[in-house]
Amino acid sequence: MLLGSLVFLPGTADADDETLTQRVHQFLYQKTQTLGEEVVIELRAPSPHLPACLNPTPFLPNADQAPLGRVSVGVRCGEQQRQIRYLQAQIDVIGPYAVAAEDISRGTPITDAMLDTQRGNLGELSSRALTDADEIIGNVARRPIRRGSTFQAHDIQAPRLVERGQRVTVIAKGPAFRIAREGEAMDDGGLNERIRVRFGPREILEARITGEGVLQIDF
Structure with missing residues (x-):
């Protein structure tokens, strides 16, 4: 309460x-x-x-x-x-906030076991501090995080589902149609991020990542 x-x-x-x-x-x-x-x-x-x-x-x-x-x-x-x-x-x-329970190396997927909970004045934390474990678990450390540290928004990122140069499937969906095409990713990206995809020498479109190697264009 x-x-x-x-x-x-x-x-x-x-x-x-x-x-x-x-x-x-x-x-x-x-x-x-x-x-x-x-x-x-x-x-x-x-x-x-x-x-x-x-x-x-x-x-x-x-x-x-x-x-x-x-x-x-x-x-x-x-x-x-x-x-x-x-x-x-x-x-x-005054309330609980998540901290690292151990040293976390760059590129490590963050699990629940890597988190601990402390209690204190949330107003004294950085404005970019993530206090809810659900915002942290499942992401990847972008830089080393020391034990006992709070998690900053710039410390983590969504796991990469698409890498630049990768062959990907792009699905175009509308009210009465569904078309799938293969293209080349021009950017790295995680879930729900929008990246550019090349289909030919002169055709480049932007699509939203929906899964590993899968993107979508909504009409």
């Missing part, structure tokens, strides 16, 4: 500001409740010199990045949502 708490950093807050900060806190709590076991959100009170924010609607400027550590939260205000202001927050999430 995730426990949450809110701390207001020094500042002056009236009733409208309290509504704003409560709305932002609820938004951040929803965004972080799946990340760990306990979350502490520190919000800096809005500037007292700004006008009231009516109908506040929070959003994250970096929507693809988990809201951990020091983050900036955008808030749209007013009936037309045309006014935008930003609040600063410090988000600490």
Whole structure:
């Protein structure tokens, strides 16, 4: 069960500001409740010199990045949502994260036995750290990883299913047809990556890798 708490950093807050900060806190709590076991959100009170924010609607400027550590939260205000202001927050999430249970050499496929679990403040980890074992297992180490280290996104890659120069089968599929052709891969690639395939001196197409030596073009 995730426990949450809110701390207001020094500042002056009236009733409208309290509504704003409560709305932002609820938004951040929803965004972080799946990340760990306990979350502490520190919000800096809005500037007292700004006008009231009516109908506040929070959003994250970096929507693809988990809201951990020091983050900036955008808030749209007013009936037309045309006014935008930003609040600063410090988000600490306590929970488990994966680390290497042993030294892992470059090119090694990563298995469950190679992982261990530690518990701590996820906000203190690198923004590119992978905390979920499911994101790591089955990938290949791109560089040596030391025992006890966290896994960074750039440390691992999907296993190569196609190598440059390899003869591959490309399947073109549509609502009422299916055509298979043989070509030459012009790039290395892993599952669901798109690479170029040469079919002749002047015919090069891009296709998505769906299996070992197999690619697909969707129409």
